[in-house]
Amino acid sequence: MALAFAGATLMIGLTGCSFGDAQPSPSPTQTAAPTEAPPAPPEFHPDLSATENLPFFDSVNQSVVAADPNAGGRAFIDALVAAGFDKAAMQVTADRTTIDEAADSVQFSVAFQGECLVGQYGPKSGGYHGAVRPILGTGTCLVGQTRPIDW
Secondary structure, eight states: OHHHHHHHHHHHHHTTOOOSOOOOOOOTTOOOOOOOOOOOOOOOOTTSOHHHHHHHHHHHHHHHHHHOTTOOHHHHHHHHHHTTOOGGGEEEOOSBOTTSOBOSOEEEEEEETTEEEEEEESTTTTSOEEEEEEOOTTSOSSOSOOOOOOO
16 A cells, blocks of 8 residues: 555656756856857958968859859859959860860869969869869960960
8 A cells, every 4th residue: 555655646746747858948147158250251362372262262163153053164264353363364164065065064273373273163073173283384274275265
């Protein structure tokens, strides 16, 4: 009988408890943790190296992709010029192949501070990629035929 009474007392005591995921309400002394400001977007520093400007180069090109997932070479060149890079130091490959098919990817570059900022984008390249590479012996950045930047 004592065991039955103890079990009933235990059940009565537990009926007011909740085992859910209820969160305790904050006490007046609790404050929310301060939120950090988002990092500042990269900036162009013409006096710094290509490597130090790669984050800016990438951010410009990623903005082009975000605005137009089908962007071609001209869109990247125009955006890089608007961002402050020298158009005369740029190269870009064709958007179409010699048999008039869409190119698998387009490559574009800026000769900058003795190195090359190189970008690649297209359906077969797995998204946008940017890198710093050495300038070629020809004084250019891209191998093979490029198209004139005459606009």
